[in-house]
Amino acid sequence: MLRLEKRPQPSRLWTALTPILAVLATMVAGGLLFAALGKNPVEAIRVIFFDPLFNDQVASFARPQILVKAGPLILIAIGLSMGFRAGIWNIGAEGQYIMGAIFGAAVGLALYPMDHALIFPLMVVAGALGGWLWAMIPAILKIAFRTNEILVSLLLVYVAEQILASAALDLLRNPDGGGFPGSRDLSEWDTASNLELIAGSGMHWGVVTAFIAVIAAYVMLSRHILGVHLRLAGQAPRAARFAGVRPGMVVFLCFTVSGVLAGLAGLFEVTGPAGQISIDFNVGYGFTAIIVAFLGRLNPIGILLAGLLMALTYIGGELAQFMLGLPAAAIQAFQGMLLFFLLALDMLSNYRFRLVTREAV
Amino acid sequence: MTSALLRLSGITKSYPGVRANDDVSFEIAPGEIHALLGENGAGKSTLVKAIYGLVKPDAGQMTLNGERYVPAEPRAARAAGVAMVFQHFSLFEALSVAENVSLGMEDPPPRRRLAARIREVSQAYGLPLEPDRLVGDLSVGGRQRVEIIRCLLQNPRLLIMDEPTSVLTPQEVDTLFTTLRKLSAECTAILYISHKLEEIRALCDAATILRHGKVVGECVPAARSAREMAEMMVGTDLTPPERSETRPGAVMLEARALTLPAATQFATPLREVSFAVRTGEILGIGGVAGNGQDELMAVLTGETRAPAGTLLLGGEDIALAGPSDRRAMGLRTAPEERLGHAAAPDMSLTENMLLTSGAAEGLLSRGFVRWAAAREAAEKVIETFDVRTPGPAVAARALSGGNLQKFVVGREVVQSPPVFVVNQPTWGVDAAAAATIRQALMTLAATGSAVVVVSQDLDELLEIATWFAAMNEGTLSVPRRVATLSLEEIGLMLGGGERPGNGPEAPPDATPPRTQAAEAARAQA
Numbered sequence: 001m002l003r004l005e006k007r008p009q010p011s012r013l014w015t016a017l018t019p020i021l022a023v024l025a026t027m028v029a030g031g032l033l034f035a036a037l038g039k040n041p042v043e044a045i046r047v048i049f050f051d052p053l054f055n056d057q058v059a060s061f062a063r064p065q066i067l068v069k070a071g072p073l074i075l076i077a078i079g080l081s082m083g084f085r086a087g088i089w090n091i092g093a094e095g096q097y098i099m100g101a102i103f104g105a106a107v108g109l110a111l112y113p114m115d116h117a118l119i120f121p122l123m124v125v126a127g128a129l130g131g132w133l134w135a136m137i138p139a140i141l142k143i144a145f146r147t148n149e150i151l152v153s154l155l156l157v158y159v160a161e162q163i164l165a166s167a168a169l170d171l172l173r174n175p176d177g178g179g180f181p182g183s184r185d186l187s188e189w190d191t192a193s194n195l196e197l198i199a200g201s202g203m204h205w206g207v208v209t210a211f212i213a214v215i216a217a218y219v220m221l222s223r224h225i226l227g228v229h230l231r232l233a234g235q236a237p238r239a240a241r242f243a244g245v246r247p248g249m250v251v252f253l254c255f256t257v258s259g260v261l262a263g264l265a266g267l268f269e270v271t272g273p274a275g276q277i278s279i280d281f282n283v284g285y286g287f288t289a290i291i292v293a294f295l296g297r298l299n300p301i302g303i304l305l306a307g308l309l310m311a312l313t314y315i316g317g318e319l320a321q322f323m324l325g326l327p328a329a330a331i332q333a334f335q336g337m338l339l340f341f342l343l344a345l346d347m348l349s350n351y352r353f354r355l356v357t358r359e360a361v
Numbered sequence: 362m363t364s365a366l367l368r369l370s371g372i373t374k375s376y377p378g379v380r381a382n383d384d385v386s387f388e389i390a391p392g393e394i395h396a397l398l399g400e401n402g403a404g405k406s407t408l409v410k411a412i413y414g415l416v417k418p419d420a421g422q423m424t425l426n427g428e429r430y431v432p433a434e435p436r437a438a439r440a441a442g443v444a445m446v447f448q449h450f451s452l453f454e455a456l457s458v459a460e461n462v463s464l465g466m467e468d469p470p471p472r473r474r475l476a477a478r479i480r481e482v483s484q485a486y487g488l489p490l491e492p493d494r495l496v497g498d499l500s501v502g503g504r505q506r507v508e509i510i511r512c513l514l515q516n517p518r519l520l521i522m523d524e525p526t527s528v529l530t531p532q533e534v535d536t537l538f539t540t541l542r543k544l545s546a547e548c549t550a551i552l553y554i555s556h557k558l559e560e561i562r563a564l565c566d567a568a569t570i571l572r573h574g575k576v577v578g579e580c581v582p583a584a585r586s587a588r589e590m591a592e593m594m595v596g597t598d599l600t601p602p603e604r605s606e607t608r609p610g611a612v613m614l615e616a617r618a619l620t621l622p623a624a625t626q627f628a629t630p631l632r633e634v635s636f637a638v639r640t641g642e643i644l645g646i647g648g649v650a651g652n653g654q655d656e657l658m659a660v661l662t663g664e665t666r667a668p669a670g671t672l673l674l675g676g677e678d679i680a681l682a683g684p685s686d687r688r689a690m691g692l693r694t695a696p697e698e699r700l701g702h703a704a705a706p707d708m709s710l711t712e713n714m715l716l717t718s719g720a721a722e723g724l725l726s727r728g729f730v731r732w733a734a735a736r737e738a739a740e741k742v743i744e745t746f747d748v749r750t751p752g753p754a755v756a757a758r759a760l761s762g763g764n765l766q767k768f769v770v771g772r773e774v775v776q777s778p779p780v781f782v783v784n785q786p787t788w789g790v791d792a793a794a795a796a797t798i799r800q801a802l803m804t805l806a807a808t809g810s811a812v813v814v815v816s817q818d819l820d821e822l823l824e825i826a827t828w829f830a831a832m833n834e835g836t837l838s839v840p841r842r843v844a845t846l847s848l849e850e851i852g853l854m855l856g857g858g859e860r861p862g863n864g865p866e867a868p869p870d871a872t873p874p875r876t877q878a879a880e881a882a883r884a885q886a
């Protein structure tokens with residue numbers, strides 16, 4: 001008989017091993033899914049995981065795209081992971097991402113068509129501010145009235161989407177756009193555009209910021225007392241209060257970091273890859289980043305790898321759609337499996353199986 | 362020897378890394394009150410769990426009334442006539458006594474018949490219980506009665522009691538003992554687990570002593586001294602803590618008519634709590650659990666803020682200061698709950714140092730953790746307090762309760778804080794570790810600290826404290842000098858008979874600190 005037994009302390013080996021196992025299990029289960037859809041499973045897995053990186057025909061296009069997709073995912077996930085470690089559940093990064101984009105773009109558009117070196121930095125600051133302000137709504141409601149931050153932050157995403165629609169159709173609409181919805185194309189305006197820093201690399205300011213965020217988060221979590229306090233607040237709230245960590249402060253801090261980073265991601269996206277404020281320029285990065293944060297086990301380095309992996313499945317998934325005709329829903333199911341297997345296998349780091357022989361009575 | 366009710370032979374049970382029971386054999390005769398003695402981790406609970414069918418031994422046999430006894434689950438044990446009262450009650454507070462009792466029965470009789478039975482049995486055994494009362498309204502002693510009555514309704518032949526007196530007042534203990542003797546006279550055997558040796562000497566007919574899972578001795582408790590039994594348990598000679606007389610100095614920690622409404626419906630409000638502790642003194646605060654000790658403790662640690670001006674540290678108002686500020690000012694604390702309150706379970710001991718130590722102790726520089734220094738500090742605590750652990754990198758939850766307790770108390774004591782407040786310093790800690798901790802507290806006071814010990818263990822308070830006060834329904838009695846107290850007076854204080862103002866030595870208008878000073882003067886005269 002197999003029995004689950006709690007380990008005295010979490011196994012480091014399994015903590016490192018489970019993400020790899022989860023990816024392998026996803027490949028197997030995903031392969032079965034694709035086979036059931038009548039596709040060659042080996043080929044489908046190859047198209048999703050290997051072609052974007054190593055196929056000569058598509059890699060030159062796909063590799064930079066991986067960075068472009070991974071940048072915002074990593075940036076947002078790093079912010080979210082701080083809160084998740086502290087038991088503060090900001091589910092509304094998508095909303096903060098949208099508001100960051102709107103604030104940043106609005107500042108830039110207000111100054112159009114001036115040309116000044118400070119315009120782009122100013123937009124970056126405005127983007128961060130937009131994300132921060134939107135994140136402060138659930139934070140302050142939680143601190144002052146103990147509202148549930150999960151519900152408030154999530155529902156504010158839909159409010160942000162309405163504001164985005166109104167901005168695209170009315171407030172920020174391109175006056176020279178012939179009445180079409182959407183703002184001016186910021187990526188065409190050199191002063192405010194977030195272009196590739198090295199041509200053909202996919203590396204733009206958002207990706208650079210994401211890497212900086214990874215390093216800063218790593219240093220903070222492993223070296224700074226704030227990191228210890230965040231983990232303490234998440235693992236043992238009573239012990240945190242005993243240690244003198246103020247719960248309100250933790251909420252404020254976590255929403256500040258995640259709001260600012262989500263806002264920045266929105267600004268870099270709207271000035272670069274998306275180019276303009278449009279009704280649906282947001283593509284759910286704020287939600288996918290939640291998966292990325294957990295896939296990376298809330299560890300900055302893990303999030304970096306998870307963000308790259310997630311971006312790979314996006315690009316590979318698109319590739320599989322037009323090369324093999326796989327339905328988009330199958331790709332989404334495939335990504336869902338990844339999170340499912342990760343959470344299921346997660347148990348192995350805290351528990352172990354033991355073979356128990358039933359003794360004769 | 363066919364007369365034995367329960368006979369254990371060669372019971373062995375291993376868990377990964379530990380042999381909890383190793384070839385344990387003993388017998389209990391019908392009607393015998395048999396004590397099971399041992400340090401924490403000696404294997405007492407594993408053994409009784411095996412008898413109650415919660416744990417299946419790896420080897421060994423049990424016979425009950427001469428027949429092979431292999432309980433697969435507690436239900437089988439109950440059917441065979443074995444009942445158990447656990448240390449932690451399993452009662453629903455929102456249900457009545459009768460409802461709680463019926464939930465634990467295999468096929469409960471109709472409610473009215475059951476209520477009558479409860480009344481009848483509880484009267485017969487001197488444990489009066491009202492079947493319609495909500496369990497939530499009962500005292501801890503009352504709740505224990507519910508558990509006992511629940512067992513007695515099954516007419517058990519063997520009743521197992523796990524540390525039953527740890528939550529009772531001396532008077533309640535006397536009532537319980539009367540009941541147990543009556544049961545014993547009616548031929549119900551009792552397996553009694555306790556670490557209170559004097560109680561065992563007063564109550565039990567025989568004792569089996571466990572150490573590291575093995576039986577190391579059997580004795581007739583009344584024929585041995587408590588010290589002899591403790592030494593058998595621990596395996597070494599015990600030295601009682603040394604009490605060194607230090608002249609009390611200035612008042613370090615003072616509460617002035619501290620009143621605080623209850624934060625939740627289950628909390629106890631604090632009512633005009635006043636005390637003063639001087640350097641070189643230990644104030645022991647006793648009382649039955651749930652009378653406001655936790656709330657008082659939260660106010661002292663700084664997790665709950667008190668009204669301004671009601672709490673003073675060295676003359677300065679700290680009522681509104683947070684835990685970190687208080688630590689910086691010299692007030693260190695160790696709460697009762699080790700895992701999750703005094704220490705974070707999943708963090709290493711090194712990380713747990715950072716809960717109460719920071720820049721002032723050299724563990725932080727500009728907010729960055731100096732991990733090497735933190736590790737050294739943890740190692741110092743481990744070494745000074747003999748914490749048994751492979752090293753400071755081990756997660757707190759991997760330590761046994763006693764070892765973690767030594768760590769969380771030691772973490773504060775090594776800093777030699779001017780004021781130290783500790784709740785239940787030796788709760789669930791084995792005799793040797795308890796002696797270490799008590800000695801550390803007394804040494805701390807002797808070297809000029811003011812110490813407050815909140816504990817439910819009266820013997821402990823009387824052993825180490827200079828002053829004793831009792832909490833009852835959120836009030837604190839006037840502190841009295843331990844040397845001048847009799848057991849009856851303590852019982853009265855615990856029961857609330859001696860509230861501030863109506864104590865025999867406190868004039869109604871006197872503020873407690875003055876009373877205390879007056880009393881100190883009298884004691885010295």
